[in-house]
Amino acid sequence: QTTGANGTCPVCFNCNARGCANFGECRSGACFCPDGFGDSDCSLATCGSLLAPADKRPVRAAGATCTCDGGFTGPNCNVCTNNDVCTKMPGRLVGTTYICNNGTKVWRTNHHTACTVKNPTLAGLFPGFTQLSMKRDLIAGSTIASLWYLNDPQFTCNITQCEQSWSSAATTWSCKDVSCKCNAGTKFCGGGGILDLTNSINTAKGMLNIVCDESTPTCNVAFEFLSGILPQGIALDECKFGECVDETASPLSGDSGQNVKTINTFGYVGLGFAGAAIAALLISLLIGCVQQRRHMHAPLLTEKPGVAISFKDVSYSIGQNVILSDISGEVPAGTMLAIMGPSGAGKSSLIDILAGKRKSGKIKGSIVVGDNMPLSSLRGISGFVDQEDVFQPTMTVREVIEFSAALRLPESITVVERRQRVQNVLDELGLSHIAESRVGDSLARGISGGEKRRLSIGVELVTNPSVLFLDEPTSGLDSYNAIQVMETLAGLAHKSGRTVVFSIHQPRSDVFARFDQILLLSKGSVVFFGASKHAAAHFADRGLPCPEGYNLADHLIDVATKHPDDARADTSSTAHSSDESRELRRRNLSESAQTLRDGSGAAMVASAVVEKSSPDNQVTVITETPAQPAAVSSTDLSARPRLATSFLTQLSTLLRRSRRHFWRKPGLFFAHTAIALVLGVFMGGLYWKSDSSLGGIQNRLGSIFFIQSLIGFSSLSAISTFTHEKLLFMRERSNGYYGAGPFFISKLLFDIVPLRIIPGIILTTIPFFMIGYTSGVDYYLRYMAIMVVFAGNCGLFCLAIGCAISEYGTAVLVASISLLFQMLFAGLLVNQVQITPALRWLQYLSFFKYAFEAVAVNDASGLRFVDQISGVEIGVAASVVLGKFGIDMDGYWRDFTISVGLFLALTTIVCLLVTFKLRERR
Numbered sequence: 001q002t003t004g005a006n007g008t009c010p011v012c013f014n015c016n017a018r019g020c021a022n023f024g025e026c027r028s029g030a031c032f033c034p035d036g037f038g039d040s041d042c043s044l045a046t047c048g049s050l051l052a053p054a055d056k057r058p059v060r061a062a063g064a065t066c067t068c069d070g071g072f073t074g075p076n077c078n079v080c081t082n083n084d085v086c087t088k089m090p091g092r093l094v095g096t097t098y099i100c101n102n103g104t105k106v107w108r109t110n111h112h113t114a115c116t117v118k119n120p121t122l123a124g125l126f127p128g129f130t131q132l133s134m135k136r137d138l139i140a141g142s143t144i145a146s147l148w149y150l151n152d153p154q155f156t157c158n159i160t161q162c163e164q165s166w167s168s169a170a171t172t173w174s175c176k177d178v179s180c181k182c183n184a185g186t187k188f189c190g191g192g193g194i195l196d197l198t199n200s201i202n203t204a205k206g207m208l209n210i211v212c213d214e215s216t217p218t219c220n221v222a223f224e225f226l227s228g229i230l231p232q233g234i235a236l237d238e239c240k241f242g243e244c245v246d247e248t249a250s251p252l253s254g255d256s257g258q259n260v261k262t263i264n265t266f267g268y269v270g271l272g273f274a275g276a277a278i279a280a281l282l283i284s285l286l287i288g289c290v291q292q293r294r295h296m297h298a299p300l301l302t303e304k305p306g307v308a309i310s311f312k313d314v315s316y317s318i319g320q321n322v323i324l325s326d327i328s329g330e331v332p333a334g335t336m337l338a339i340m341g342p343s344g345a346g347k348s349s350l351i352d353i354l355a356g357k358r359k360s361g362k363i364k365g366s367i368v369v370g371d372n373m374p375l376s377s378l379r380g381i382s383g384f385v386d387q388e389d390v391f392q393p394t395m396t397v398r399e400v401i402e403f404s405a406a407l408r409l410p411e412s413i414t415v416v417e418r419r420q421r422v423q424n425v426l427d428e429l430g431l432s433h434i435a436e437s438r439v440g441d442s443l444a445r446g447i448s449g450g451e452k453r454r455l456s457i458g459v460e461l462v463t464n465p466s467v468l469f470l471d472e473p474t475s476g477l478d479s480y481n482a483i484q485v486m487e488t489l490a491g492l493a494h495k496s497g498r499t500v501v502f503s504i505h506q507p508r509s510d511v512f513a514r515f516d517q518i519l520l521l522s523k524g525s526v527v528f529f530g531a532s533k534h535a536a537a538h539f540a541d542r543g544l545p546c547p548e549g550y551n552l553a554d555h556l557i558d559v560a561t562k563h564p565d566d567a568r569a570d571t572s573s574t575a576h577s578s579d580e581s582r583e584l585r586r587r588n589l590s591e592s593a594q595t596l597r598d599g600s601g602a603a604m605v606a607s608a609v610v611e612k613s614s615p616d617n618q619v620t621v622i623t624e625t626p627a628q629p630a631a632v633s634s635t636d637l638s639a640r641p642r643l644a645t646s647f648l649t650q651l652s653t654l655l656r657r658s659r660r661h662f663w664r665k666p667g668l669f670f671a672h673t674a675i676a677l678v679l680g681v682f683m684g685g686l687y688w689k690s691d692s693s694l695g696g697i698q699n700r701l702g703s704i705f706f707i708q709s710l711i712g713f714s715s716l717s718a719i720s721t722f723t724h725e726k727l728l729f730m731r732e733r734s735n736g737y738y739g740a741g742p743f744f745i746s747k748l749l750f751d752i753v754p755l756r757i758i759p760g761i762i763l764t765t766i767p768f769f770m771i772g773y774t775s776g777v778d779y780y781l782r783y784m785a786i787m788v789v790f791a792g793n794c795g796l797f798c799l800a801i802g803c804a805i806s807e808y809g810t811a812v813l814v815a816s817i818s819l820l821f822q823m824l825f826a827g828l829l830v831n832q833v834q835i836t837p838a839l840r841w842l843q844y845l846s847f848f849k850y851a852f853e854a855v856a857v858n859d860a861s862g863l864r865f866v867d868q869i870s871g872v873e874i875g876v877a878a879s880v881v882l883g884k885f886g887i888d889m890d891g892y893w894r895d896f897t898i899s900v901g902l903f904l905a906l907t908t909i910v911c912l913l914v915t916f917k918l919r920e921r922r
């Protein structure tokens with residue numbers, strides 16, 4: 001009943017219902033077996049040789065041995081051993097010489113291999129003689145492989161999508177699609193062996209890799225589905241290869257052939273990214289150099305003296321709240337206008353609007369600058385001194401002014417000239433004796449409040465502005481310092497011809513005496529505008545005389561607070577003031593010109609001579625160019641100041657300042673580094689030399705996860721680092737020091753690198769060796785590469801949150817919760833495969849996931865866990881266990897590429913946030 005193969009007994013066996021064993025083909029109910037298999041269902045081996053037709057080959061009884069025809073060998077006599085037998089092969093072509101190809105390389109369609117299996121794990125589970133046979137077909141890219149135990153075929157696999165590659169030493173045969181069938185009742189397949197592999201074998205899939213050594217008859221076969229119990233593959237010894245083939249058929253020559261892949265597509269994408277980034281960097285550098293050269297050789301602009309400013313019907317409202325209504329006035333060049341009023345009157349708002357600051361509300365009205373200059377140019381020729389002094393506390397007074405000079409004076413000015421200007425400003429403001437003192441802050445005391453005020457004026461003065469706006473320049477100063485500051489301003493206006501506009505709350509009488517004009521505001525409306533010397537008479541005329549011995553400035557504030565309507569200026573008084581303004585301007589200019597002719601004054605005064613040497617022209621401008629106010633919108637007023645220097649100069653100056661700050665305040669860096677050292681050693685000690693038992697998985701994955709968590713949480717400090725510098729950045733940017741780009745790069749280099757990446761390298765390197773992760777230069781480099789990118793991502797993520805959320809507490813809360821959620825999806829706390837499908841996508845948002853997987857894969861790819869099950873030593877490839885966690889063992893390069901992509905995306909986000917979110921809006 002069981003004899004007769006290949007259709008000779010269709011009656012007694014019908015494969016339509018039962019199928020054929022060992023991948024025999026069922027045609028019309030009869031099995032057609034692969035070479036070397038017979039019986040009605042192809043379940044038994046055949047002996048003889050390939051010389052006989054398949055159905056004539058003798059079938060071998062189960063457990064018996066074969067006697068092969070001469071010239072053939074192997075468990076089922078398929079491997080030719082000499083050329084002679086091949087000349088007799090059935091179906092050969094006449095006139096063609098056939099030989100037996102005994103090499104490891106497959107030439108055509110009929111390459112047979114027979115080897116003895118040498119594997120201790122397999123031998124432990126299945127003691128006795130085990131063999132592997134294969135038939136490989138290069139043209140079809142297919143393989144039929146059978147495992148023989150004690151001479152019986154245990155299972156056979158049909159393998160497709162095979163490719164061959166080779167080097168001078170070895171031939172590799174790689175296949176992508178494996179499918180196997182167990183021969184029921186055999187030892188491997190439930191027939192009494194220690195393990196029943198039926199289920200594993202019948203559901204087998206994945207890849208197959210066979211590497212055969214050309215010089216020794218050995219191979220290694222790695223079935224992906226067996227990698228759990230045979231992680232190193234199956235070592236094959238005493239291999240015999242035979243393929244009867246046309247002697248001219250060899251398509252192979254040379255020491256190596258076909259594409260041998262060493263890095264997968266994601267690796268190439270990653271390298272492509274890196275290459276593109278380097279190219280972009282080099283191109284940017286080149287463009288930067290060209291731009292810098294142009295700036296350095298640009299002709300020096302002629303410096304302008306003060307310019308007149310007139311404003312008409314300026315109104316400002318925030319929503320329904322009217323802050324200023326219909327404010328008009330005029331400030332002639334070379335004069336000082338004091339904007340006075342009680343607290344909340346709108347002084348700062350008016351100063352901001354005149355100075356062209358970005359305001360959050362709606363502005364109406366018109367402002368005319370000088371000889372109808374475009375409004376946008378006002379910011380290029382004016383300086384603004386804010387109410388609050390904001391400096392880098394670690395800088396000295398000289399460095400602060402030098403920083404302003406380096407970024408706001410044209411690059412074509414020589415270094416000597418620039419230094420001289422800085423020195424002139426220090427001298428003029430009486431700051432020379434503290435030039436080398438640190439500015440300090442509330443924690444580390446530095447210069448006094450008055451000195452800080454003068455320093456704020458100095459950083460503006462060094463640019464030699466035509467117009468100087470100051471918001472409360474004397475607030476917080478004692479009377480001596482207040483008068484000193486006021487003297488300086490008066491000197492700037494009267495001697496240097498600058499136009500000075502400032503707000504002041506309640507000046508002393510000697511300070512008040514120095515004002516040329518005052519604009520008194522009450523609740524956003526003008527109470528008085530005119531020469532300060534006429535103020536007393538004006539109010540007396542309206543029945544509000546200044547009491548004897550009373551400070552006039554105090555009296556004006558009282559009136560503006562208590563009787564604004566009685567005191568309000570009428571049209572005639574304003575006209576009167578306007579006539580006086582012109583007279584005042586004419587007088588001041590001729591005085592100024594006189595002063596200059598006397599040769600007195602500092603360098604900046606001398607430079608003003610250039611344009612003042614034609615006083616007639618100036619007078620004509622004053623008297624004959626009536627203010628033709630053009631209506632302005634808030635957009636006009638907030639036009640960006642033109643940056644005086646090139647990108648590279650901004651960057652190098654900022655880097656110099658950051659470097660200085662870094663070394664003068666290295667506490668944070670040393671704290672991060674010391675913590676990284678201590679934690680690194682602690683982690684190394686805790687997980688010291690984790691072994692390769694199954695329990696080792698817990699330690700290895702746990703340590704990777706915890707190291708990354710440490711990096712993540714120590715990045716939270718990036719939020720505060722940024723918060724502290726936000727105000728300084730916004731102020732300097734608004735005053736035209738530099739753009740957002742150079743600031744961002746300097747931040748990146750002096751925050752991300754020393755505070756995130758360097759401690760990150762320390763924290764990860766120590767445990768790498770102490771814990772005993774899979775070592776080797778390539779393993780370490782891959783590990784470091786992903787960790788560095790990961791540390792950068794954590795830092796950038798926290799920077800982005802610090803930028804986006806201004807409230808520090810909220811920013812820390814949001815950042816820590818986001819980090820915790822990212823950690824949740826790293827791959828350790830939740831099984832990636834078993835996450836609820838609706839929430840599975842969340843894992844892809846976690847940069848912890850990519851870093852965790854990449855490091856785990858890197859460690860596990862060279863690792864084999866060994867443990868005992870029922871007293872039998874079982875080696876399990878770490879990849880199998882990690883696969884159960886949902887970790888993709890081929891994922892390193894993909895994870896690395898995605899991490900680099902995230903780094904670039906986060907960099908872009910932070911850059912955009914810095915550019916658009918960190919803008920001064922008052």
Ligand SMILES: Nc1ncnc2c1ncn2[C@@H]1O[C@H](COP(=O)(O)OP(=O)(O)OP(=O)(O)O)[C@@H](O)[C@H]1O
Pocket residue numbers: 318323341342343344345346347348349350360503505922
């Ligand atoms: N951005 C803003 N949002 C809401 N209200 C504002 C804003 N800016 C100014 N104000 C309101 O406008 C009014 C004028 O403010 P402003 O700062 O100009 O007054 P000030 O005269 O300079 O006051 P102080 O002398 O106290 O500095 C105040 O009532 C203030 O509360």
